[in-house]
Amino acid sequence: MEKRILILTAGFGEGHNAAARGLRDGLAVVAGKAAVVEVHDIFAETFGFVNNWVRKSYLAIINRAPRAWGRFYEWLDRQENYGGQMGWLFLARARLSHLLLRFQPGVVVSVFPAYPHLIETILGGAVPPFRRVICVTDSITVNAIWYRCQNDLFLVPNEQTGAVLAQAGVPEAQVKVAGFPVAPKFAELGELRNDPVAGRADVGREMEIVGWTDQLPRKMLESHLLVSKAGGATTQETIAARCPMIVNQIVPGQEEGNGRLIEETRSGVIATTPAAIVGAVEAAFADNAKIWREWSANISRLSRPRASLEIAELLLGLGP
Numbered sequence: 001m002e003k004r005i006l007i008l009t010a011g012f013g014e015g016h017n018a019a020a021r022g023l024r025d026g027l028a029v030v031a032g033k034a035a036v037v038e039v040h041d042i043f044a045e046t047f048g049f050v051n052n053w054v055r056k057s058y059l060a061i062i063n064r065a066p067r068a069w070g071r072f073y074e075w076l077d078r079q080e081n082y083g084g085q086m087g088w089l090f091l092a093r094a095r096l097s098h099l100l101l102r103f104q105p106g107v108v109v110s111v112f113p114a115y116p117h118l119i120e121t122i123l124g125g126a127v128p129p130f131r132r133v134i135c136v137t138d139s140i141t142v143n144a145i146w147y148r149c150q151n152d153l154f155l156v157p158n159e160q161t162g163a164v165l166a167q168a169g170v171p172e173a174q175v176k177v178a179g180f181p182v183a184p185k186f187a188e189l190g191e192l193r194n195d196p197v198a199g200r201a202d203v204g205r206e207m208e209i210v211g212w213t214d215q216l217p218r219k220m221l222e223s224h225l226l227v228s229k230a231g232g233a234t235t236q237e238t239i240a241a242r243c244p245m246i247v248n249q250i251v252p253g254q255e256e257g258n259g260r261l262i263e264e265t266r267s268g269v270i271a272t273t274p275a276a277i278v279g280a281v282e283a284a285f286a287d288n289a290k291i292w293r294e295w296s297a298n299i300s301r302l303s304r305p306r307a308s309l310e311i312a313e314l315l316l317g318l319g320p
Contacts, residue, residue, distance in 0.1 A: 006105035010112035015232025022181030026308030070252025140257030179304030180236035230258035244295035267299035
């Protein structure tokens with residue numbers, strides 16, 4: 001009997017969609033035709049251009065007014081009854097309810113934290129005919145909206161995040177450290193980078209500027225360093241690729257934990273000015289790349305490039 005798995009995502013931060021794609025692709029590799037998988041962004045499907053406007057506004061706020069976003073994130077973390085505050089999302093709730101009736105899933109995986117609360121309002125206290133799984137896409141600074149809900153299983157990207165949920169009172173049996181479901185390509189391609197060449201780079205060396213590409217796993221696996229903001233997907237992909245990271249920007253709230261994960265595990269460093277970034281790169285490759293080699297060894301201990309495949313096997317094994 002085929003397994004029917006519903007994945008719910010949203011476009012507010014690329015980490016959610018990246019996780020959804022990774023889960024879908026992992027299930028395609030592991031299950032093949034033994035599973036029917038659908039991925040839905042209920043907010044985009046319900047609200048259309050209004051959702052696009054809200055999404056663009058969200059991106060503008062986190063980039064232009066990060067402190068304001070940080071204050072909202074803290075306010076959201078203090079709430080208790082999230083479902084009770086989502087009455088205005090009645091159109092999205094109706095669409096999700098119709099989808100659940102049509103698709104009849106055996107497992108529902110939420111990679112965006114609003115969905116478990118919408119599902120609770122739909123169920124109204126009834127026992128669901130499906131297993132509820134939440135795939136947490138943040139590290140360490142996990143907002144309470146992720147876990148103050150009824151749920152069967154929480155998938156977290158690392159031990160540090162699992163400890164946060166345990167401290168918040170989530171039962172140990174409901175938490176699984178599974179890694180972040182990166183694209184299966186990270187596991188398929190394997191190690192590609194060469195040993196770094198120590199010393200100063202040749203100023204006249206040709207540089208390559210890459211626009212949009214579907215070769216990101218390969219490029220991360222070939223590279224020695226990633227310089228980037230601490231986005232959820234980006235941080236987890238560089239960990240999967242075992243590529244040390246220089247974090248050059250952190251959005252207050254959910255990205256603070258990603259920066260902490262890199263810094264506290266000594267898998268890279270935070271450097272938020274051009275001068276600091278240059279200094280960090282020079283220091284990393286000085287003395288026969290001593291610091292870089294330490295970062296590389298540390299980030300390799302966090303790496304779970306097969307996470308999407310292992311999570312797929314777990315989802316297929318969940319009973320009714």
